[in-house]
Each structure stands twice: as structure tokens, then as C-alpha cells.
Amino acid sequence: xxxxxxxxxxxxxxxxxxxxxxxxxxxxxxxxxxxxxxxxxxxxxxxxxxxxxxxxxxxxxxxxxxxxxxxxxxxxxxxxxxxxxxxxxxxxxxxxxxxxxxxxxxxxxxxxxxxxxxxxxxxxxxxxxxxxxxxxxxxxxxxxxxxxxxxxxxxxxxxxxxxxxxxxxxxxxxxxxxxxxxxxxxxxxxxxxxxxxxxxxxxxxxxxxxxxxxxxxxxxxxxxxxxxxxxxxxxxxxxxxxxxxxxxxxxxxxxxxxxxxxxxxxxxxxxxxxxxxxxxxxxxxxxxxxxxxxxxxxxxxxxxxxxxxxxxxxxxxxxxxxxxxxxxxxxxxxxxxxxxxxxxxxxxxxxxxxxxxxxxx
Amino acid sequence: xxxxxxxxxxxxxxxxxxxxxxxxxxxxxxxxxxxxxxxxxxxxxxxxxxxxxxxxxxxxxxxxxxxxxxxxxxxxxxxxxxxxxxxxxxxxxxxxxxxxxxxxxxxxxxxxxxxxxxxxxxxxxxxxxxxxxxxxxxxxxxxxxxxxxxxxxxxxxxxxxxxxxxxxxxxxxxxxxxxxxxxxxxxxxxxxxxxxxxxxxxxxxxxxxxxxxxxxxxxxxxxxxxxxxxxxxxxxxxxxxxxxxxxxxxxxxxxxxxxx
Ligand SMILES: Nc1ncnc2c1ncn2[C@@H]1O[C@H](COP(=O)(O)OP(=O)(O)OP(=O)(O)O)[C@@H](O)[C@H]1O
Ligand SMILES: [Mg+2]
Numbered sequence: 001x002x003x004x005x006x007x008x009x010x011x012x013x014x015x016x017x018x019x020x021x022x023x024x025x026x027x028x029x030x031x032x033x034x035x036x037x038x039x040x041x042x043x044x045x046x047x048x049x050x051x052x053x054x055x056x057x058x059x060x061x062x063x064x065x066x067x068x069x070x071x072x073x074x075x076x077x078x079x080x081x082x083x084x085x086x087x088x089x090x091x092x093x094x095x096x097x098x099x100x101x102x103x104x105x106x107x108x109x110x111x112x113x114x115x116x117x118x119x120x121x122x123x124x125x126x127x128x129x130x131x132x133x134x135x136x137x138x139x140x141x142x143x144x145x146x147x148x149x150x151x152x153x154x155x156x157x158x159x160x161x162x163x164x165x166x167x168x169x170x171x172x173x174x175x176x177x178x179x180x181x182x183x184x185x186x187x188x189x190x191x192x193x194x195x196x197x198x199x200x201x202x203x204x205x206x207x208x209x210x211x212x213x214x215x216x217x218x219x220x221x222x223x224x225x226x227x228x229x230x231x232x233x234x235x236x237x238x239x240x241x242x243x244x245x246x247x248x249x250x251x252x253x254x255x256x257x258x259x260x261x262x263x264x265x266x267x268x269x270x271x272x273x274x275x276x277x278x279x280x281x282x283x284x285x286x287x288x289x290x291x292x293x294x295x296x297x298x299x300x301x302x303x304x305x306x307x308x309x310x311x312x313x314x315x316x317x318x319x320x321x322x323x324x325x326x327x328x329x330x331x332x333x334x335x336x337x338x339x340x341x342x343x344x345x346x347x348x349x350x351x352x353x354x355x356x357x358x359x360x361x
Numbered sequence: 362x363x364x365x366x367x368x369x370x371x372x373x374x375x376x377x378x379x380x381x382x383x384x385x386x387x388x389x390x391x392x393x394x395x396x397x398x399x400x401x402x403x404x405x406x407x408x409x410x411x412x413x414x415x416x417x418x419x420x421x422x423x424x425x426x427x428x429x430x431x432x433x434x435x436x437x438x439x440x441x442x443x444x445x446x447x448x449x450x451x452x453x454x455x456x457x458x459x460x461x462x463x464x465x466x467x468x469x470x471x472x473x474x475x476x477x478x479x480x481x482x483x484x485x486x487x488x489x490x491x492x493x494x495x496x497x498x499x500x501x502x503x504x505x506x507x508x509x510x511x512x513x514x515x516x517x518x519x520x521x522x523x524x525x526x527x528x529x530x531x532x533x534x535x536x537x538x539x540x541x542x543x544x545x546x547x548x549x550x551x552x553x554x555x556x557x558x559x560x561x562x563x564x565x566x567x568x569x570x571x572x573x574x575x576x577x578x579x580x581x582x583x584x585x586x587x588x589x590x591x592x593x594x595x596x597x598x599x600x601x602x603x604x605x606x607x608x609x610x611x612x613x614x615x616x617x618x619x620x621x
Binding site: 261 | 537
């Protein structure tokens with residue numbers, strides 16, 4: 001009997017094929033880096049997400065110097081800067097030659113907790129008290145965009161992943177139940193799915209968001225956004241899984257499991273759904289971008305994560321005026337991160353599909 | 362002592378699909394600690410009879426009348442939860458092709474353990490220990506290796522033994538074996554048949570053996586029923602029926618098997 005026909009060495013073959021797609025591997029590495037950075041945001045970022053200094057409003061990215069004003073080499077440092085206004089009241093930051101802040105590694109700064117547990121105040125890099133380092137420039141309130149990007153990655157990416165996990169659990173279970181039982185159960189569940197799919201996603205999102213009380217704290221808003229997104233996303237998956245279950249339940253091992261008196265739920269979860277794994281994995285990869293974009297859109301129009309908390313969407317909402325973009329182009333960076341992440345997820349998802357489902361290509 | 366009695370069982374294809382009768386007034390009795398053979402041509406309704414007992418017919422088929430009495434209860438009238446308890450615990454099933462009867466993505470041992478998971482409150486260690494013991498009972502030499510193997514990694518004979526191990530896990534009183542040896546070569550067939558007979562003696566169980574093979578029937582069964590076109594046309598002690606068939610169809614079967 002041919003091994004691959006039984007779907008076993010399929011995974012090894014898929015892995016080889018996936019690795020042959022260099023571009024997708026690069027994207028996977030980028031995704032791993034971005035997610036790693038999000039997890040260790042507190043440590044990698046020199047400041048907390050709310051650390052502000054209004055004297056540095058829209059300060060451009062700090063230039064890191066190696067040669068001082070006398071033409072001498074020295075360890076990397078930045079100059080202190082002072083704000084002035086030109087005749088058109090445009091901000092200008094002038095380097096103060098007498099103030100030098102050398103770039104230091106493993107410095108103490110804003111306190112945080114490693115992985116939400118261990119209190120700590122070490123940061124990967126920073127400068128001495130009094131100076132401020134802005135790798136990617138500052139926002140209107142003089143907060144470090146680099147730090148906020150890292151902290152925002154946490155929220156944006158976790159909404160994507162948690163949202164997908166919740167909606168896929170619902171989708172798998174509903175699809176599994178509908179396909180397994182068939183008949184009336186199937187009819188009812190599928191009509192419900194269709195109802196959800198009928199509404200244009202974004203308007204449903206707005207409508208549901210309107211139900212969330214304004215008095216909610218940021219954490220509650222965060223959780224409710226995840227729930228809303230999962231609520232919208234499960235239906236299309238459920239339909240596909242249901243279709244797959246219709247044929248999977250005819251397999252002889254399902255009948256064998258029934259003769260042994262396993263409960264229906266056990267059979268669905270252990271003997272039917274695992275066979276939809278490769279499809280689900282592809283679908284997960286390809287739908288995470290949708291969640292990230294949906295959160296970003298909500299936050300962009302001010303309905304998502306609220307200041308001072310950062311997400312890529314609400315960071316980008318600062319970039320809604322052409323004047324701001326003209327004079328502080330770095331505030332577009334969150335958009336770049338959204339773009340790269342979404343693209344990477346799509347490319348990895350596509351490569352995964354090619355690897356797992358050779359028929360599709 | 363009677364273990365199971367099927368009384369006037371009829372199965373029809375759902376009206377929408379024509380309403381054809383597939384089983385017509387089937388009655389049979391299986392006594393304790395016996396091997397009951399059900400023989401007949403292809404399409405005569407043997408598998409349908411076996412599956413009706415556990416109420417696992419294809420949704421396109423309905424049991425239109427009859428009773429399946431098992432230790433005094435009519436299985437056809439049991440509520441779902443009690444029916445689930447009967448499956449596996451009182452009556453288990455062994456299939457023709459164990460390659461397909463095992464889930465290809467779960468190790469054999471894990472699948473046998475599922476039976477304990479569903480019907481007992483054994484601890485995980487106890488489940489594993491019991492599974493290894495079962496594999497040993499059915500004559501598997503390296504229980505630990507088989508425990509971790511996937512169905513496709515085992516030989517046909519081993520797979521069938523593992524399937525039988527699963528079937529006897531909860532010491533059922535009846536095993537329905539639907540052509541359990543048809544996918545095996547002749548020497549293996551004999552071994553599996555011996556295993557069934559040993560299990561009958563050791564575990565006090567009865568076997569409803571569905572088969573084409575009159576050689577096996579002669580060697581193994583106590584009672585035989587001959588089916589044709591959804592009806593049982595002849596039934597009796599094996600020695601009697603094979604030596605002195607009453608019905609012309611039975612005589613034909615014997616002729617084709619080369620035994621007249
Ligand atoms: N779902 C179904 N719908 C319609 N007819 C069916 C269905 N299942 C089985 N049948 C018919 O019922 C009859 C009996 O089938 P069954 O599988 O019980 O035969 P069998 O004696 O086990 O044959 P074999 O020796 O080939 O396994 C066959 O004629 C078959 O075509
Ligand atoms: Mg059959």
C-alpha cells in the first residue's frame with residue numbers, strides 16, 4: 001500500500017516542498033522575527049508605549065554618529081537636540097554639539113514584566129537620562145515610534161492569531177457537527193452560516209462594534225474586538241469543513257469507531273477533523289491577514305484600540321493628514337509593517353497550499 | 362442459553378430510493394459461547410444483518426420491523442446512550458480490511474485506548490497497560506512496537522490481530538466478524554480462526570461470523586445460517602447443514618465450493 005495515499009508521509013513531502021520555495025521560507029523567517037519582536041517588545045524597545053516627552057513632538061529619527069564634531073572616531077552616540085521654529089512656524093530640531101549621549105546596551109529604563117510575569121527594567125539599548133533616542137522618529141506627543149511599533153505589533157498580531165484560533169475552533173466544530181449529523185442539524189447550521197456570510201464583513205464589524213459600551217476599558221475593548229472578529233470569521237470555514245466531513249464520515253474507521261461505542265463528539269474531534277488539518281492550516285495562514293487588516297481598519301477610524309495603547313492601526317491613524325505626512329513621513333511606518341506582515345502571511349499561506357495540496361497548482 | 366435473538370428483522374431501502382426490501386423477515390438465534398456462521402452470496406444481506414444489530418445501517422436504509430433481543434433487551438428500542446454502551450461493551454465488531462478500519466493518522470495503541478477512554482474511568486497508565494496486555498493476548502509478539510505503529514506500518518495479519526484486540530478490549534459477549542479473514546492469505550487465515558476459537562474459550566464470548574468460506578465454517582462454526590436474497594433459507598448445526606443440505610441454493614453453494 002502506498003504510504004502517501006494514506007496521508008502519512010504527506011507531511012514530510014510537504015515540508016521538503018515548502019523549503020524548496022526560498023521566497024516563502026524568507027517570508028516565514030520575517031514573520032518569525034516580527035512575532036519574536038512582538039513577544040519581547042518590552043525588552044527590545046527603549047521606552048514603554050506611553051513614555052512621552054512633549055518637547056520632542058514629531059522629532060525626526062535620531063542620527064547615530066560615530067565621528068564627533070572634531071572629526072574624531074568614538075563609540076556610537078547621538079547629540080542632544082533642541083526644538084526651534086523657523087519663520088513659518090515649522091519645527092526644527094538642532095543638534096546640541098555640547099550634549100552627547102552615547103548609545104548604551106542593556107540599560108535600565110521603564111519598568112515592565114518579562115512575558116507578563118517577571119518584573120524587570122532592562123532594555124536592549126538606550127541612552128543616559130536626559131537624552132532621548134528615536135530610531136524611527138517621534139509622534140505628536142514625543143513618544144518613540146519604534147517603541148510604539150513594537151508594542152503595537154503585540155496587539156495587532158495577537159488579535160490576528162487569537163481571533164483566528166477562536167473562529168477556527170468554532171468553524172471546525174460547527175462544520176464538523178453539520179457534516180457529521182447531516183439532515184436537519186446540517187440545514188439549520190448552514191442557514192446560520194449563510195446569514196453571517198450574507199452581510200458585508202466590514203459593516204457587520206461596525207455594527208457589532210457599536211454594541212460595545214463606550215465605558216469599556218482598553219483591555220475589554222481589545223477582548224471585544226477579538227470576539228467580534230471571530231464572530232464574523234467562522235462561517236466560511238464551517239461551510240468548507242462541513243463539505244469535507246460529508247465524505248470523511250463515510251470512511252470505514254468512522255464506522256469502526258461507532259461500533260466501539262465512541263461518542264459522536266469524540267469521533268468528530270479525533271477521527272474526522274484531524275483529516276481536515278492540512279486544509280485548515282492553509283486557511284488559517286491565509287485568513288490571519290484579514291484579522292490584522294480588520295483590526296487596523298477599526299483602529300484607523302478610531303473604533304479600535306484607543307490611545308495611549310498602540311496598535312499598528314491606531315498608530316497609522318496619526319498619518320491621516322497630508323501635512324503630517326509631508327513633515328513627518330516616518331509616521332507611515334506602521335503601514336509598512338502591516339503591508340509586510342500581511343504579504344508574508346499570504347505568501348507563506350500560498351506556499352503551504354502548494355506544498356500540502358499538490359492538486360491545486 | 363440464548364445470547365441474542367433476531368426476530369423477523371426486515372430492512373428496506375428508504376421509500377425515496379425505491380423502497381426495496383434488503384432483509385426480509387430474518388430470524389436467528391446465537392447461543393452463548395458459540396460460533397455462528399452466516400454464509401451466502403455477495404449482496405445477500407449478510408453485512409446488513411450484522412450492522413442492523415448495532416443499528417449502524419447506512420442512513421439510506423431503515424429497519425422496518427423486527428426485534429434484536431440481547432440479554433432480554435431489544436437493542437432496536439434502546440435510547441441513544443444505552444445503545445452506545447452496548448456498542449463496544451456488549452457487542453463489538455471486526456471488519457474485513459483492518460487497514461481501513463484504523464484511522465491512518467493515529468497510532469494503533471491510541472485507537473485501542475479510545476475504547477477505555479469512552480467506557481471506563483481507567484487512568485492513562487492503566488489504559489496503556491491494558492492495551493499492551495490485549496495486544497499480547499491476541500498473539501502480537503512486540504506489543505510496544507505495535508502500540509506505537511500506524512496501521513500501514515503493520516502486516517495484514519498483525520493489523521487484524523490489533524483489530525481483534527480492540528474488539529475484545531471490554532470483554533464483549535458477542536463479536537460480529539464481517540469476513541475477518543478474506544483479506545489475508547491462507548496460512549494467516551488459519552491463525553486468525555484459531556485466535557477466534559481461543560478467545561471464545563478464554564473469554565466466554567460468541568462470534569457471529571460472516572463469511573463466504575465454507576471451509577472456515579466447517580472448521581470453526583457450531584451453527585450456520587445460509588442467506589440468499591435477504592432471506593435466511595436454511596439454518597442448523599454445521600455438520601448437519603453441510604452434510605445434508607436441504608435447500609437447493611445451499612447445495613449449489615457447496616457445489617461451487619467443491620464439496621459434493
Ligand atoms: N445504502 C444502501 N442503499 C441501497 N441498497 C443497499 C445499501 N446498502 C446495501 N444495499 C444493498 O443491500 C444488499 C445487501 O448488501 P450487503 O452488503 O448486506 O450484502 P453482503 O451479503 O454483505 O454482500 P458481500 O458478500 O458482497 O459483502 C445488496 O444488494 C446491496 O446492493
Ligand atoms: Mg458484506
